[in-house]
Amino acid sequence: MPSEIRISMSLSSEIRRRRTFAIVSHPDAGKTTLTEKLLLFGGAIHVAGAVKSNKIKKGATSDFMEIERQRGISVATSVMGFEYKEHKINILDTPGHEDFAEDTYRTLTAVDSVIIVIDGAKGVEAQTRKLMEVCRMRKTPVMVFVNKLDRPGKDPFDLLDEIERELKIRVRPLAWPIGSGSSFQGVYNLYENKLSLFFPEDRQTREGEVVEIALSDPRLDELISAKSAAELRENLEIVEGVYPPFVLDTYLAGEVAPVFFGSALNNFGVMELLDCFVEIAPFPRPSRTVQRPIDPFEEKMTGFVFKIHANMDPNHRDRIAFLKICSGTFERNKNYLHVDSGKQLKFSSPTAFMADKKSIVDIAYPGDIVGLHDTGNFKIGDTLTEGEKLKFTGIPSFSPELFRYIENADPMKFKQLAKGVDQLMDEGVAQLFTMKMNGRKVIGTVGALQFEVIQYRLEHEYTAKCRYEPVNVYKACWIESDNATQLEDFRKRKFQYMATDKHGREVYLADTSYGLAQSQERFPDIRFYFTSEF
């Protein structure tokens, strides 16, 4: 067999066995616990507690120390790869704190599917709703894991209705809980017609027992009591009546979310979730670029940077750029075109992530994430190819929520400040706008914590000092129009509100929602966008 064909066959099977996904939840629903249990199943870690929560905890330490702690953890857990049943699984970590929501949105551009964790007692919470919006926009297939069934929770039917209503996605239970809280007995797995029994007295060591049993089998009455068995049969009859049978394509199209129930802490229902996940979750899907769609099976390597992580050591200002491979194979020491600068780059020590370990990798496949040592070449959204000039789409910046002027607080450190701000913006910590009127710089963020992060990191990593001043901005709108006269008129009238973003694009920093609405009315030929990609 010619070697080219052999290579493409192995490329094809490598792609098909990959599952790259993110677990998302509202803080405290159990994302960290579930991640850890999945890693335990994959043999990637051997003790519980190995995955540290990257939550920002309020309390004894000051916020920015907490942020640094979180940042230290998040480099280790950015990508957790492991092998499970002949599949290569890549879990991409997302920050828990809502002020870092934009990091999460960007991570979601690099995954092929998502598992949403919901607390069975609390139901759908605010952050889950927002994250689901991003999944819906991108038609990302999602699975739902209803967690903490060992605690008293909401009625499963009510919960499913709530998920459909609040997350605006149809659901299909593939498992059904038997009782909850102190009367929780287990889960009936509809996907495989198996019963998993729960033994609370032995919770840390035993993972429950799995019995293959049909619903009609009289032994079910003995296993969970006649009353519970009758209730289960009745509930499942309702389930089958209410929810259409599970159709794989509707899940892959992001239209229907399969739902599982369990308790991550007790390692219960987790294996069922994982087994079904590896079977039905998609392998790497085609990606979009401005120029053309990219099929993962193409021989030539393409990939984009979705995350940049600065070194924790202030003496080394190097960074790691996280590259998602979209097609072909990525090889160590091979030249690639960095489309955004036109430079040829080669990497002698690309990093692969296996659970909490990092190692140098010689070859990586679509779906994989490699860490590239970066001395300041990359920014988020950059593309690497074997020569073709491509630009991946779908990695937008959203209009920030909070805005402040940033000023130099140490006249001797002007250069350091400029460099620091520049690099932090490349990392995606916040967005920078330059006012056309007077050249003043405005920082826009999603949450208040970022202002602290910037100030702290400028001081510790760049020896620069900044201070903030209030600025009256409600929203950043990227503008565009085919009507040159109207655009010119708008620019003149709104001169004091006009700015450019980091890429030199024109942005209108509306001061109030009223001002914005009025502008939209008066200038009907101008299109106002709230994300940088349109």
Ligand code: G4P
């Ligand atoms: P997150 O990453 O989504 O923020 O949640 P995390 O896994 O950190 O879990 C939040 C809390 O919920 C933790 O308790 C965790 O032990 C608990 N938890 C997770 N899964 C279950 C479950 O199935 N049942 C019950 N009863 N609790 C669960 P904590 O007290 O905040 O932290 P810890 O001190 O126990 O680590």
